[in-house]
Every structure is written in structure tokens, then in C-alpha cells.
Amino acid sequence: MNITLIANAVEVDAGVKRLSMRFIKQCAAPERERLSPELCEQITDAFEGHGLLTVPRKLPTSENEWVFVLSKDSPLGQAVSLAGAVIAMSLLGIPPLPDDLDDRFPELVSLGKGQGEWLRGIRK
Template sequence: MGYAEIVGAVRLDGGVKRFSMLTIKQQLAPYRDRLGAALCKQMTGGLRNRGILTLPATLPTDEREWVILIDEKSALGDALTLATKAMLMSRIGMPMPPGAHEKHKRLARPL
């Protein structure tokens, strides 16, 4: 199992799936003895490039930890992306620019 299988499993389960870091390590880096910070950052980037968000934002180095993988194109992925943008803008003291949420309109409740 590699990136394609993990991405497929996440999408098959409606866009959200919980994995242990041990499982992710066994599938993405079976030849490695330990999870290091560099390897976790590399795996996080590989998942991100394939449209998968991770909670926590960077995969942890402890094999006993559990993480949640979210399809970026799912409703939860859209909400998480929008919340991240809003939080980043808030940190620098600026409001969300007009139209920043246009692609997320499907999240809004119809009036």
C-alpha cells in the first residue's frame, strides 16, 4: 500500500479516515526503522500533494499516535481550508478579503 491506496481508502470512507502512525509508516516507508521529523514532514507533503489534509497539520513522530486524514475536496476539507484561511488572516490582523470564500459557497445553508 502506498500513497494511492491511502488516498483511495480516505475517499472510499467519505473523505475522512483515522489511521495510526504505525500503519502509515508501514505503508509509506516500510524500510525505515523509525519515524523522524524529516520523514513525517515528507509524508505530510506527499499526502498534501495528493489532496489529503492531515490532523495534526504535520504527522507526528510517535508510532502510537492516531491521525485523521481528510480529503481536501470533501465538505469537511472545504470547511477546514476556509477555517485555516480565516485563522491565518486573523493572526496578521486582517479581515478575510472579499471573495475569498467564493469557492466554499456550497457550505452555506440556503436561506
């Protein structure tokens, strides 16, 4: 599976690239006729090996769909990884933010209009 072309394109474009699943299939497995769930998992594993992640995380099997391929080390890639961790913690019932957030990060809580209320809502 050769995704070097995709990895280089993501690197050149500041860590983010919007690609069609048709193009990803042509690069990763040109001999395959269709995208199967198993092939999509293999592509995802190959991306992870190159330090890349996709949005959505689970690749679609339709060649007409578009996905974003991100570098894990880019600011956007780190934000997506952090958001995934927050969602996972919320689903497990674990508060993703500390209770003393207001005391420890007052500028963060007051940043923007209404952002403080939104951050407090995550902890509940």
C-alpha cells in the same frame, strides 16, 4: 513513497479516515524504523500530491498517535482549509470576515443560537 492505499481508503470512506501513525509509516516507508520530522514532512508532501490533508497539519513523530486524513475536495476538507485560512488571517491582524456581513448574509448571521455574536467576534 506509496500512499495509494491510504488515498483509496480516504476516498472510499467519504473523504475522511482516522489512521494511526504506525499504519501511515508502514504504508509510506516500511523500510524505516522510526518516524523522523523529515519523514513526516515527506509524507505530508505526498499526501498533498494526492489531494489529501491531515489533522493535525504537522504529523506527529510518535507511532502511537492518531491523525485524521481528509480529502481536500470533501466538505470537511474544505472546512478545515477555510478554518486554517481564517486563523492565519486572524494571526496577521486581517479581519477574515467583511464588515458588511450582517447586510450581505443576514440568514448566516442569525443562524443558530448565539452564532451571530460569535461571527461578529471574529471580525474584531
